[in-house]
Amino acid sequence: MAFEPPQRLVRALGDRTEWLGHLPETVREAVDRRKLDVERVVAPGGRSSVVLLVRQPDGTPAALKLAPPAAAPALEHAALTAWNGWGSVRLLDDGDGELLLERLHPEVSLRSLPEAKALLEAAGTVRRLWIEPPAGHAFETVAARTARQAAAMPSPDEEPLVAAALAAREELVAAPGEVRLLHGNFRQGKVLSGDRVPWLAVGPEPVAGEPAYDLARLVRDRVEDLVASSSGASATRRRLTRLADALEVDRDRLRGWTLFRAVESGTRALRERRHAEAELTLEFASWL
Numbered sequence: 001m002a003f004e005p006p007q008r009l010v011r012a013l014g015d016r017t018e019w020l021g022h023l024p025e026t027v028r029e030a031v032d033r034r035k036l037d038v039e040r041v042v043a044p045g046g047r048s049s050v051v052l053l054v055r056q057p058d059g060t061p062a063a064l065k066l067a068p069p070a071a072a073p074a075l076e077h078a079a080l081t082a083w084n085g086w087g088s089v090r091l092l093d094d095g096d097g098e099l100l101l102e103r104l105h106p107e108v109s110l111r112s113l114p115e116a117k118a119l120l121e122a123a124g125t126v127r128r129l130w131i132e133p134p135a136g137h138a139f140e141t142v143a144a145r146t147a148r149q150a151a152a153m154p155s156p157d158e159e160p161l162v163a164a165a166l167a168a169r170e171e172l173v174a175a176p177g178e179v180r181l182l183h184g185n186f187r188q189g190k191v192l193s194g195d196r197v198p199w200l201a202v203g204p205e206p207v208a209g210e211p212a213y214d215l216a217r218l219v220r221d222r223v224e225d226l227v228a229s230s231s232g233a234s235a236t237r238r239r240l241t242r243l244a245d246a247l248e249v250d251r252d253r254l255r256g257w258t259l260f261r262a263v264e265s266g267t268r269a270l271r272e273r274r275h276a277e278a279e280l281t282l283e284f285a286s287w288l
Contacts, residue, residue, distance in 0.1 A: 003027050003041070005050055012047035019068035023050065026066060030098045036064065042106045046203065049073075053103065061103035062092055072205075073097045075139060079206035082137075082181060087128025088201045089194070104200060110188035115222065118188050119239070121199050122218055123246045125191050126211075129201060130180040133208045139181065142209025143173045149264045152271075161285055165263035168256035177210030177253065186214050188221045212249045216257035219243060220265075223284050233287040240288075259288045 003024045013020055027050075031038055036054040042063075045051060049067035056062055067073045077099060080091040090102040110118040133139060146169055156163035183190070184205035194200045207213070219240050226232040240258060244251040266281035 006041060006043045006045040008044040008047060009050055013068070017068055017070065023066070026097075027052065030064060030066060030095060033095070034064075034093075034100065036062070049203075051106070053106075063089075063101045063103050063106075065099040065101060067097055067099075069097065073099060075206050076204055078134070078137065078139070079181060079183075079204045082131065082134050083129060085196070085200075086131075087125050088204070089192075090196070101202075102194070102196070104195075104202065105193040108193035110191040110199065111222070115225075118221075119218075119243065120246075122186075122188055122191060122221075123243065125199050125201055126183065126186050126214060126218070127247060129183050129186075129204075130211050130214070133179065133181045137181075137208065139206050139208045141179075142182070142207055142213045143176065145184075145207055146173070146260065146264075149268075150260075153264060153267050159267075161263055161282065162267065165260045165285070169260045172253060172256050172260075177212065177250070179208055180211055182207050182209055182211065182214040184214070185217060187217045210249075210253070211247065212244075212253040213257045213261075215243050215247060215249060215254055216261040219254070219258045220262055220281070220284055223280050227280050227283055232284075236284065236287050255288055259285055262288070 005020060005023050010020065031052075031054070035057045039053040039055065042051040042053060048071040049065055052064045054062050054064050067076075073094075077091065077094045080088055080099070084090070085102075089104055092100040092102060094100065110122055113121065150166055150169060153166065154162050156166050183201055184207040185203065186201065190203050191199050191201050219236070226236055229235060240254060241251060243249075244254045262281055262285035266278045266285060269275070269278035269281060
């Protein structure tokens, strides 16, 4: 079969990995081993993996996801196994860096809904994912993940927003909340329409920690609309309060994690010369 990786993935990975060079062969081997019929590659797709819509030998639709080792597909496998389809896409089988998943509707995410409805559905979905981590799990902790991220941020002496974000993180990790298995990158675009149930989460970057951390990225969803609105700052604070109340998490802890994650994302975007994204994200952070 002819195969070309999506350009979005090529741009994201660039020359940082040899995985892209071997990807056509990897796809052919994975498809042949499972005797799959490929319908198409999902495009534009993600920045760290490729997904193909396929049919299994009995005609059942599925999705084949392939990711490089840096994307930790083994941890995604472990999280999907723990959830077993409860709030998340169901894992059908796995290989070395490959995941065969139930077929969802990749073109239809919660971002297709009006904001209020999208937030309601998102809250109901993410709540299902917050289970006790399996015994002996290998998931990174929120404290460890954010420590790595904090180390890469600019000097707080020169950036007051960075100083506030780092101070918030230090306070939060000093008195951690309950530990649950978290999606790690939960937002509206990571919740797709399904046939088994209306909405299911995909693409976890699983981590063990408190639920407030998992909600922080969701608070920032549709940031371009918030920044474009004259009431963006007040709308952000209302959204934060609604999510905290709906999911029974401490509002101040949610605010702290939202601040840290927004500043971390914004400063990382600056390092990677994604200036428009950085500007939006840091303006959002300044409202918190």
